[in-house]
Amino acid sequence: MRITRHSDYALRTLMYLALKQGSVVTINEIAERYGISRNHLTKVVNRLHQLGYLRATRGKNGGLTLASAPGQISVGAVFRDMESSLAVVECVDEPGACVLSPSCRLQGLFNQAQAAFLAQLDAHTLADLLPPETGRQLRDLLAIER
Amino acid sequence: MRITRHSDYALRTLMYLALKQGSVVTINEIAERYGISRNHLTKVVNRLHQLGYLRATRGKNGGLTLASAPGQISVGAVFRDMESSLAVVECVDEPGACVLSPSCRLQGLFNQAQAAFLAQLDAHTLADLLPPETGRQLRDLLAIER
DNA sequence: CTATAAGATGCATGTTAAATGCATCTTTAA
DNA sequence: TTAAAGATGCATTTAACATGCATCTTATAG
Numbered sequence: 001m002r003i004t005r006h007s008d009y010a011l012r013t014l015m016y017l018a019l020k021q022g023s024v025v026t027i028n029e030i031a032e033r034y035g036i037s038r039n040h041l042t043k044v045v046n047r048l049h050q051l052g053y054l055r056a057t058r059g060k061n062g063g064l065t066l067a068s069a070p071g072q073i074s075v076g077a078v079f080r081d082m083e084s085s086l087a088v089v090e091c092v093d094e095p096g097a098c099v100l101s102p103s104c105r106l107q108g109l110f111n112q113a114q115a116a117f118l119a120q121l122d123a124h125t126l127a128d129l130l131p132p133e134t135g136r137q138l139r140d141l142l143a144i145e146r
Numbered sequence: 147m148r149i150t151r152h153s154d155y156a157l158r159t160l161m162y163l164a165l166k167q168g169s170v171v172t173i174n175e176i177a178e179r180y181g182i183s184r185n186h187l188t189k190v191v192n193r194l195h196q197l198g199y200l201r202a203t204r205g206k207n208g209g210l211t212l213a214s215a216p217g218q219i220s221v222g223a224v225f226r227d228m229e230s231s232l233a234v235v236e237c238v239d240e241p242g243a244c245v246l247s248p249s250c251r252l253q254g255l256f257n258q259a260q261a262a263f264l265a266q267l268d269a270h271t272l273a274d275l276l277p278p279e280t281g282r283q284l285r286d287l288l289a290i291e292r
Numbered sequence: 293c294t295a296t297a298a299g300a301t302g303c304a305t306g307t308t309a310a311a312t313g314c315a316t317c318t319t320t321a322a
Numbered sequence: 323t324t325a326a327a328g329a330t331g332c333a334t335t336t337a338a339c340a341t342g343c344a345t346c347t348t349a350t351a352g
Contacts, residue, residue, distance in 0.1 A: 001149050001229050001260070002338095004310065008235050011252055012244070026327070034245065037312055046329065059320025062327045075255060083147050084309085089154050098158070099180060103283035105275045106157055109221065113266035114147070120259035129251045137249035148309095150339070172298070183341055192300065205349025208298045230338085299348080306341070311334100318329070 007082040009036065009044045011075065011129075014053060018070040018126050019139055024063035033142050044082070051081050070130060076122030088114050153228040155182065155190045157221065157272075160199060164216040164272050165285055170209035179288050190228070197227050216276060222268030234260050 016030050027045055031038040045064065049056045053073065055065050066073075080086065088110045091098040101107065130138070139145075162176050173191055177184040191210065195202045199219065201211050212219070226232065233239040234256045237247055247253065276284070285291075 058328045060326045113263045116262040117259045204299045206297045
């Protein structure tokens with residue numbers, strides 16, 4: 001039971017931007033601080049841009065900024081947008097994957113469980129992840145001076 | 147966001163046994179009816195046996211039976227036992243995977259969401275998945291005569 | 293007592309999605 | 323016009339998962 005790094009990197013990127021609100025941040029900076037692949041992060045950022053979560057400026061002195069206030073960005077929304085497939089089990093997506101499908105209650109149960117998972121994420125915004133004291137600690141960990 | 151086939155096969159196997167309570171069922175039969183790999187299923191069955199969910203008899207006329215009543219078998223318990231890793235994100239397992247870990251609230255949120263997921267599964271037993279009418283339909287789909 | 297049918301087990305291989313790397317293009321400002 | 327930034331497409335690697343194969347063990351029928 002694992003989610004992809006897309007969602008993880010996406011949320012961490014948005015957190016980084018939120019921690020540095022007011023400045024423009026480059027992909028290189030984020031990749032370095034987190035110690036992750038620049039290439040992969042580029043794609044995640046790109047997708048976040050297309051989805052409208054952040055603003056990206058090309059060229060010299062370019063970089064990224066949050067497109068909305070942290071309190072307006074739902075963790076659940078980001079997750080749904082970034083996770084490639086939301087199907088917990090194969091049979092939910094692919095008709096014919098299991099003979100039981102037409103009457104299977106297990107599918108329904110998995111869907112219910114997933115809904116409960118998403119409901120928790122939906123109940124929180126970026127801002128909830130970054131209360132003042134936590135924000136200070138995270139800036140220290142990321143060596144962000146303000 | 148996907149779970150492994152271990153859990154899926156395990157639950158489907160237990161459902162099959164529950165639908166055929168009173169008879170002994172072979173791995174071959176289950177694999178054929180579901181159209182899945184006999185080898186893989188063998189390993190799943192083996193694990194279910196070790197965990198005490200089913201009884202296995204070797205040799206001629208051998209086979210499998212449920213070890214307890216369907217109402218006693220929790221879907222959540224089977225899931226926890228069969229899923230190889232319960233960590234939703236890498237950073238929950240592996241210390242040092244992310245610099246934020248010491249103060250990260252995202253981890254906590256993912257743990258909460260996972261708990262909500264598991265709570266749904268915990269609230270149901272095999273018996274809930276197989277009420278009488280559903281049982282009849284599933285037996286038809288599996289070509290189980292009684 | 294032996295043939296056969298069942299589960300058990302370990303090792304090897306295949307498969308697939310995810311992650312990463314590389315090269316190149318586009319945009320923008322100094 | 324050059325350098326710094328994001329954008330994009332293709333190739334490659336990786337790792338988890340799934341599957342296959344061979345062999346062993348156990349038990350029962352005859």
